[in-house]
Amino acid sequence: MQNPTIKDIANKAGVSTASVSRVLNKTGYISEDLVEKVMKAVNELNYIPNNIAKSLKVQKTNTIGVIIQDISNPFFMKIAKGIEDVLRQTEYNLLITSGEDNREKEASLLRMFTEKRVDGLILALSENHEDMLSSASKSGIPILLVDRELNLNLEVDKITENNYLSAYHLTEKIIKTGAKKIGVISGLPNVLIAQERYRGFVNCINDYGLPLTSDLIFEGDYSFDSGKDAINYFRSKNQLPDAIISLNNAMTNGAVTELLNQSIFDIIIGSYGEIEFQEYLPGLKIFSVIQAPYHLGKLAGQIMLERVMHTELIEKRSIVHTNSYNW
Structure with a gap:
């Protein structure tokens, strides 16, 4: 049986399609009575949200692509953990992978992430990939460099060390x-x-x-x-x-x-x-x-969350963390 539509739910609940949309997307004013009517119709019709179609329509996938260099290295693992701890209580999911300091692999991962229309990119790259990053930025994908700087003719957020x-x-x-x-x-x-x-x-x-x-x-x-x-x-x-x-x-x-x-x-x-x-x-x-990789990761997660949630930052941020020493 074909999956019911929002229009089917609206007819079943006796409300408008706009009301159904507000309930399903949790936007705008929603009364308890409206939520009860819509969700009852959803359950009775066995409605399954079409997230793929939704993401294409609103140009949003609720995913952040993360490329670090070596996921087995505790330094990069802690960066990833910091990012995850910031984003896990939000609607955003992480796609984390290793670039392994390999130009071809990095390029392939960047291509995959942009084709999947991730909402943001957090990157620790070995190479510039300027054309690909510029294209991603022009398409509206926020880019944040963490740990590793690049010689780019492109304004992006950066979190690095001295x-x-x-x-x-x-x-x-x-x-x-x-x-x-x-x-x-x-x-x-x-x-x-x-x-x-x-x-x-x-x-x-x-x-x-x-x-x-x-x-x-x-x-x-x-x-x-x-x-x-x-x-x-x-x-x-x-x-x-x-x-x-x-x-x-x-x-x-x-x-x-x-x-x-x-x-x-x-x-x-x-x-x-x-x-x-x-x-x-x-x-x-x-x-x-x-070093403070977990701290760098948390900063990266916080800044990226601000970017993708459209709490607009006036300027790109460039944060340089000062290390301490064990001696």
Whole structure:
């Protein structure tokens, strides 16, 4: 049997189609008597709302698309949790997926989200994808960048950290422990925050007049395995540095795991981002930049909710969170 229409419900309840629409969409003034009449007709007719048709009509799907880079990384998991905690009490649902620092995958996900007509996009991308983002913005989809900045000729909301300053302070702390030979596990060169963290490290090393030769630099990819590989790389250069600075927490986890596997304890670790249980690790001295991913996620959720609920913000917001430190 064909699903009844709003007109069928109106006829059954003896009210107007506009009244039925107000009850079903919970808009405008609705008396208890009207709600009772309409819902009785809905139940008797076994009416099932056609949400697909509704979304096409009103250009609203009640979904927010979220692209983070690695859903297995606790940092990104906490961002997602912060967003979810803001939006879960609303009518909006989250579609969360990982971009994995892969340009083609990011492009495919962006295409999927825009084709599904999500109401907003919260993104931590490795690449600009300017044409796609510009097209999405022109079609009315609000865009918010969280954690990762992009060089865009496009006005969007942003929530980021001061990556340069945090990396500089971390490097300075390691230098002040007395370390003279400091290795670095850098991040993906195409990612803007990786560039900023590495720039903070290099400038601090230069400001203190310490050496920075090629054997002290390992280019990681923000993964656990690249942190492990970095330790073996430094060991292949005959002597480990006095200290190693890792510019993200996943790489730090890999580096620390490999050091413990090889029973190496007499080395100082600087980590951009805390690692779990670091205070219980035997022998290793670990100094960390304390990030606040859950806080970033909550801010992202709040701003996106304001955008999609049309509580219009006059200007795009650009929030820079100041990190604290564990030392």
